[in-house]
Amino acid sequence: MGSAKRETILAALLTSPTVLDASRACGVPRRTITRWLSRPDFKAEFDAARGQIVQSAWAGLNERLGEAISVVGKLMQDGPPYVRLQAARTVLEFALRAEEVHNITPRLEALEQAQNGFDWPVKGGFR
Numbered sequence: 001m002g003s004a005k006r007e008t009i010l011a012a013l014l015t016s017p018t019v020l021d022a023s024r025a026c027g028v029p030r031r032t033i034t035r036w037l038s039r040p041d042f043k044a045e046f047d048a049a050r051g052q053i054v055q056s057a058w059a060g061l062n063e064r065l066g067e068a069i070s071v072v073g074k075l076m077q078d079g080p081p082y083v084r085l086q087a088a089r090t091v092l093e094f095a096l097r098a099e100e101v102h103n104i105t106p107r108l109e110a111l112e113q114a115q116n117g118f119d120w121p122v123k124g125g126f127r
Contacts, residue, residue, distance in 0.1 A: 006042070011035060014049055 005028070012026035013019070013033070023030040036042045075087040 009036060010049060012047060013037075013046055013054060 008026045009022070009028055012022035012028075016022035018023050018031050019037070020030050023033055037046065072090060074089050076084050076091070079087065
């Protein structure tokens with residue numbers, strides 16, 4: 001498949017919620033796109049492009065984080081009681097989630113390191 005068609009498929013995949021929608025958007029059969037996604041080189045290119053989009057979105061969110069914290073803080077101080085309660089719940093929920101992520105990240109990294117050093121069985125026995 002040519003470079004232009006490859007770019008068209010990538011663009012459709014990156015802007016569509018499903019492979020079927022991407023297929024319709026770029027005029028390439030769904031099975032063809034699925035087959036391309038099973039190719040390591042194409043999948044790596046798709047994952048890299050998607051990663052760049054997520055990283056860009058994350059950077060945009062981070063730029064607004066301070067503003068969001070200020071708004072919630074102001075609502076906790078100056079809002080009507082039901083708004084103050086909801087703002088406080090929001091802060092508590094996100095604080096708990098942040099604590100969970102903070103605690104689980106090192107454990108996950110340790111598991112990944114242990115997995116990388118383990119010779120996992122494959123069909124028919126060990127490698």
